[in-house]
Amino acid sequence: MIFWESCKSHLKVKILYTTHAFEVSQRDKMAHIVTRFAPSPTGYLHIGGLRTALFNYLYARANGGKFLLRIEDTDLARNSTEAAKAIVEAFNWVGLEYDGEVVYQSQRFDTYKQYIKQLLDSKKAYYCYMSKEELEALRAAQEAKKQTPRYDNRYRDFDGTPPAGVAPVVRIKAPLEGEIRFSDGVKGEICIQAKELDDFIIARSDGTPTYNFVVAVDDALMGVTDVIRGDDHLSNTPKQIIVYDALNFTIPRFFHVPMILNPQGRKLSKRDGAMGVMDYYKMGYLPEAILNFLVRLGWSYGDKEIFSLKEMLELFNPNALNSAPSAYNEDKFLWLNAHYIKNTDNAMLEELLSAFNVPKLSPKVREILYPALKDRSRTLVEFAQGFNDVFNAPCEYDEKMRSKLDSTAIMALENLFKDAESDIWESTQNIESYLHHYAAKYELKIGKLMPALRCALLGKSGGIGICEVLAILGKEESCKRIKRLISS
Numbered sequence: 001m002i003f004w005e006s007c008k009s010h011l012k013v014k015i016l017y018t019t020h021a022f023e024v025s026q027r028d029k030m031a032h033i034v035t036r037f038a039p040s041p042t043g044y045l046h047i048g049g050l051r052t053a054l055f056n057y058l059y060a061r062a063n064g065g066k067f068l069l070r071i072e073d074t075d076l077a078r079n080s081t082e083a084a085k086a087i088v089e090a091f092n093w094v095g096l097e098y099d100g101e102v103v104y105q106s107q108r109f110d111t112y113k114q115y116i117k118q119l120l121d122s123k124k125a126y127y128c129y130m131s132k133e134e135l136e137a138l139r140a141a142q143e144a145k146k147q148t149p150r151y152d153n154r155y156r157d158f159d160g161t162p163p164a165g166v167a168p169v170v171r172i173k174a175p176l177e178g179e180i181r182f183s184d185g186v187k188g189e190i191c192i193q194a195k196e197l198d199d200f201i202i203a204r205s206d207g208t209p210t211y212n213f214v215v216a217v218d219d220a221l222m223g224v225t226d227v228i229r230g231d232d233h234l235s236n237t238p239k240q241i242i243v244y245d246a247l248n249f250t251i252p253r254f255f256h257v258p259m260i261l262n263p264q265g266r267k268l269s270k271r272d273g274a275m276g277v278m279d280y281y282k283m284g285y286l287p288e289a290i291l292n293f294l295v296r297l298g299w300s301y302g303d304k305e306i307f308s309l310k311e312m313l314e315l316f317n318p319n320a321l322n323s324a325p326s327a328y329n330e331d332k333f334l335w336l337n338a339h340y341i342k343n344t345d346n347a348m349l350e351e352l353l354s355a356f357n358v359p360k361l362s363p364k365v366r367e368i369l370y371p372a373l374k375d376r377s378r379t380l381v382e383f384a385q386g387f388n389d390v391f392n393a394p395c396e397y398d399e400k401m402r403s404k405l406d407s408t409a410i411m412a413l414e415n416l417f418k419d420a421e422s423d424i425w426e427s428t429q430n431i432e433s434y435l436h437h438y439a440a441k442y443e444l445k446i447g448k449l450m451p452a453l454r455c456a457l458l459g460k461s462g463g464i465g466i467c468e469v470l471a472i473l474g475k476e477e478s479c480k481r482i483k484r485l486i487s488s
Helices: 026-030 047-062 081-094 109-121 132-144 211-221 231-246 277-282 287-295 309-315 330-342 346-356 363-374 380-391 399-404 407-415 422-426 428-441 446-458 466-487
Strands: 002-007 009-017 034-037 066-071 125-128 169-172 179-184 188-193 201-203 226-230 253-257
Touching: 034 047, 034 226, 047 066, 047 081, 047 226, 047 253, 047 277, 047 287, 047 309, 066 081, 081 277, 081 287, 109 125, 109 169, 109 201, 109 211, 169 231, 179 231, 179 253, 188 231, 201 211, 211 231, 226 231, 231 253, 287 309, 287 330, 346 363, 346 380, 363 380, 363 466, 380 466, 399 446, 407 446, 407 466, 422 428, 422 466, 428 446, 428 466, 446 466
Parallel strands: 034 066, 226 253
Antiparallel strands: 002 009, 125 169, 169 201, 179 188
């Protein structure tokens, strides 16, 4: 439990914590957990943000709590309406259901003004009339002395006549002595000396509130009990604790998760995989694969690699989050996606593929083609390409493959199905038996016949089995493609 020990006034503060304040005890699990995900709509939701959202979602849902979505759009100059919509779209796609309505900070300015006024009235905040030029001069002087640039509190206790022509900012009174100490669920004990902090701005000269102020206010008013976020926010936590204390708000538990790095240990770039979540949709990834991949970036459960959402909810514990950064592994991501494609019901898969312009097939043809493509498709894009390779007659032939074909085998294709009974088309097994019989009858090696047939039907090496291709295309289309190869 956290408490502040005041020394006669708000100016001198010492912050004390018990050593196990943030461990999730059995009592905590029974309490009502409220988590949130609070992105800024200055760009599209990337996988690092989605991972943070997933951790918050799992913790809340596993404990019968609430998971909230808040759009932190107070930076009106940088906000993007499209980015805000994309965030909600990404949530809907991956299936992370949030409770209640989306909260937009841009619609809550009146609330923030009320709390700023409360702090001003209680002398826990004050107007600062320092001009831009004065601030720049102060910083230059501090840098010349090799000091850390910081505000010098010159208006902290000011009661004179405000200078003319200066629109003031509002600064909160930070503690002058002592330390700010908190126990992080990932990082452990964190201690910041009060002297390292200055009276930071909570409202700009135009009246708009600042990030650390609105975050603390909203988390408190929304009843957030646990904050799981990236460790790039770790430096914000002491400032937010100061706001919590000044407004007599309950301080939540914190878990600061390390960043996702590329395989070389550097910050993840777009080239490495730091793309918008919906880019993965366009690339043919399944939501189940994305969630499974992300939950393993920073958390583990033994050697287990495959997690259903149900298993994540049963097993996830924020106290088991790794304190070291995780590395993005594209090969593992693709392996997971291939796993989920392979295990997706064919009818469901057909629905998913409609987004990639893959038409529906008769149930009979689908049950031949889909299992064959599942074994060689890591993404829905690859699946769609495999589909097109079968149904689109080749316009040209792979030159290298064509040059290696046995001429006798090519000519043997002309009469391949001339005397074939109609029942051979009923199954791939019948087709395979017929091809072997035909090759033996004309004293051809099956290893010579099959490449020629593959070239005629698909125009290139690789792809699904030739017997499957023949069963899917049928006699008429197959003979048409064979005739074109022979005449080429």
